[in-house]
Amino acid sequence: xxxxxxxxxxxxxxxxxxxxxxxxxxxxxxxxxxxxxxxxxxxxxxxxxxxxxxxxxxxxxxxxxxxxxxxxxxxxxxx
Amino acid sequence: xxxxxxxxxxxxxxxxxxxxxxxxxxxxxxxxxxxxxxxxxxxxxxxxxxxxxxxxxxxxxxxxxxxxxxxxxxxxxxxxxxxxxxxxxxxxxxxxxxxxxxxxxxxxxxxxxxxxxxxxxxxxxxxxxxxxxxxxxxxxxxxxx
Numbered sequence: 001x002x003x004x005x006x007x008x009x010x011x012x013x014x015x016x017x018x019x020x021x022x023x024x025x026x027x028x029x030x031x032x033x034x035x036x037x038x039x040x041x042x043x044x045x046x047x048x049x050x051x052x053x054x055x056x057x058x059x060x061x062x063x064x065x066x067x068x069x070x071x072x073x074x075x076x077x078x079x
Numbered sequence: 080x081x082x083x084x085x086x087x088x089x090x091x092x093x094x095x096x097x098x099x100x101x102x103x104x105x106x107x108x109x110x111x112x113x114x115x116x117x118x119x120x121x122x123x124x125x126x127x128x129x130x131x132x133x134x135x136x137x138x139x140x141x142x143x144x145x146x147x148x149x150x151x152x153x154x155x156x157x158x159x160x161x162x163x164x165x166x167x168x169x170x171x172x173x174x175x176x177x178x179x180x181x182x183x184x185x186x187x188x189x190x191x192x193x194x195x196x197x198x199x200x201x202x203x204x205x206x207x208x209x210x211x212x213x214x215x216x217x218x219x220x221x222x223x224x
Contacts, residue, residue: 009133009205010216053138055201069135074203075217 001026001064005037008071011047024062031058033068046073080151080159082143084134086166091115091176098160104180108157110187114177114195120170122217127170128209134165135203146197154190156181161194165204 006019015038022037030051034043049058050069062068081098095113120127143161151159157180164174177194181187206217 006135008135008203009207010218013216050135050138050203053135053141069138071135071203072205072216072218074201075199075206 001028001062003028003033003062003065004067005033006067006069008069010072011070015041022068028062029058030056030060030062030068030070033062034058034070043070047071048073080147082140082147082161082163084140084143084163084165086164088172089162089164089176091162091173094162094176095160095178098178102158104158107182108180109182110180110184112179112181112184112187112191114175114191115173116175116195118168118170118172118174122208125210125212128211129170130168130209131207132165132168132174133205133207138203139163139165142202143198146201147194150190150193150197151179154179154181154186154193156186156190159190159194161198163198163202163204 001024003022003024004019005022007015007017012018020037022033024033024036030049031043043058047070049056049060051060051062052067118130143163147159147161150156160176160178162176164172168174175198177191179187179190179194181190208215208217
């Protein structure tokens with residue numbers, strides 16, 4: 001199956017790309033998608049995961065056509 | 080209820096007046112509570128020259144709409160308006176307007192605050208500050224009160 005991967009903010013900068021289409025086996029979690037998309041880098045513990053724009057966790061299964069996003073903690077800092 | 084992202088500067092008090100005129104909220108409103116967040120020119124002891132607010136297009140609107148709807152229901156608010164900037168900002172620029180209308184002041188104050196805190200905790204925005212020493216991501220969501 002194919003999923004659309006997106007990276008944001010400092011994570012995008014660290015990885016040097018804002019995402020990719022990723023081919024992965026029929027049974028896969030968001031964590032598997034991360035490994036595939038980053039060439040095996042370990043998933044930082046503070047990274048947030050969203051599938052189809054809804055917060056979830058890395059153990060969540062993905063489906064063909066899903067949009068899987070990884071990003072650092074959201075922040076407005078102090079107003 | 081309206082939730083909106085803006086890529087250009089906005090004037091919160093003009094937005095508020097215009098929304099009130101258009102929404103015709105009626106005479107059941109006993110309280111209007113508002114919060115305006117503006118960009119400061121310092122952070123963590125250092126002057127800040129400017130800021131870029133990155134967002135996740137689609138998810139930011141979706142999260143904001145969902146969290147505002149949840150707080151409107153929880154505090155039985157009559158209506159709510161949120162306008163949030165994205166993109167390049169300068170010190171003094173308004174970043175966010177949260178306005179709520181309610182029957183009484185308690186729901187107003189608490190509902191406005193709850194929307195703001197939920198926004199800070201959940202909405203996918205990231206700040207990149209420009210300082211004299213270079214640019215840096217703000218990755219600590221410190222308590223602002």
